[in-house]
Amino acid sequence: MYHHNNSFYLLITKKKNPIIFGFSLFPCRCGRLQGDVATAEDETSRELSVSELLERANRDRNPDLDEPILIGGDIAIKSEAERNADPCTARGCLWNKWTDGKVYIPYFIANQYSSREQAIIIRGLESFSSMSCIRFRPYQNGDYEWLSIESRNGCYSSVGRQGGAQTVSLARSGCLYHGTVQHELLHALGFNHEQTRSDRDNHIRVQWENIIEDMKYNFNKIATLNQGTSYDYGSVMQYHKYAFSKNNQPTMVPIPNSNVPFGQATQMSQNDIDRLNRLYQC
Numbered sequence: 001m002y003h004h005n006n007s008f009y010l011l012i013t014k015k016k017n018p019i020i021f022g023f024s025l026f027p028c029r030c031g032r033l034q035g036d037v038a039t040a041e042d043e044t045s046r047e048l049s050v051s052e053l054l055e056r057a058n059r060d061r062n063p064d065l066d067e068p069i070l071i072g073g074d075i076a077i078k079s080e081a082e083r084n085a086d087p088c089t090a091r092g093c094l095w096n097k098w099t100d101g102k103v104y105i106p107y108f109i110a111n112q113y114s115s116r117e118q119a120i121i122i123r124g125l126e127s128f129s130s131m132s133c134i135r136f137r138p139y140q141n142g143d144y145e146w147l148s149i150e151s152r153n154g155c156y157s158s159v160g161r162q163g164g165a166q167t168v169s170l171a172r173s174g175c176l177y178h179g180t181v182q183h184e185l186l187h188a189l190g191f192n193h194e195q196t197r198s199d200r201d202n203h204i205r206v207q208w209e210n211i212i213e214d215m216k217y218n219f220n221k222i223a224t225l226n227q228g229t230s231y232d233y234g235s236v237m238q239y240h241k242y243a244f245s246k247n248n249q250p251t252m253v254p255i256p257n258s259n260v261p262f263g264q265a266t267q268m269s270q271n272d273i274d275r276l277n278r279l280y281q282c
């Protein structure tokens with residue numbers, strides 16, 4: 001009986017949240033189901049790209065009432081009116097740099113995680129130190145803006161600094177991979193998905209006819225600031241070629257050579273690092 005009620009609730013929720021549940025038509029390429037994500041991390045992350053992991057983790061997302069709407073698979077917004085805005089250009093969402101040239105960003109990790117899961121998150125946070133002037137550091141009394149890293153429903157983040165506490169959701173089941181942590185942190189630092197770049201039509205052809213109707217907005221271009229870096233098929237922010245497909249046909253095809261590897265990153269690329277350094281003038 002409980003199970004029956006639960007299923008019914010899920011059905012209602014799906015109707016109310018088409019934005020989130022558009023993943024359901026995508027074929028599952030996962031080799032294993034969730035349940036022991038921590039021990040599966042190394043093996044699975046070699047098999048699946050970040051974008052595939054994100055899609056899998058958010059596919060059957062069942063958000064709590066206080067959780068945000070997601071766009072682009074994993075970008076949190078407060079209302080649908082914001083969906084195509086680039087918050088960075090509209091609100092100045094860069095994090096502040098200190099006089100020593102470093103950008104300190106406080107984080108708080110919820111006590112939901114095992115020590116191994118915490119280690120994955122911290123490894124992701126600290127990976128930025130060796131390649132940029134970004135320094136994630138633990139929350140301290142008096143901090144007035146910080147990342148609140150929590151295991152909510154799915155993997156998601158806002159784009160850029162929001163002020164106050166901002167949630168970066170890294171669900172225990174599905175999101176605890178090095179590249180996934182980096183992907184969500186890059187959102188929090190102000191980056192959008194690669195396929196929304198202003199110049200993407202020179203590098204990918206969007207196959208609109210293959211995209212789930214309700215998901216087409218995810219392919220709208222954004223007036224992104226590209227930091228003089230080239231379009232990068234290997235960016236950790238590039239979704240894979242079947243993302244949001246309604247018919248198992250590609251939704252994005254690289255041009256001119258449709259056979260180049262595409263959307264398969266498992267961690268930040270050199271381009272991701274370069275543009276981060278340029279955005280923050282590291």
Ligand SMILES: [Zn+2]
Binds near residue numbers: 072073183187193
């Ligand atoms: Zn994303």
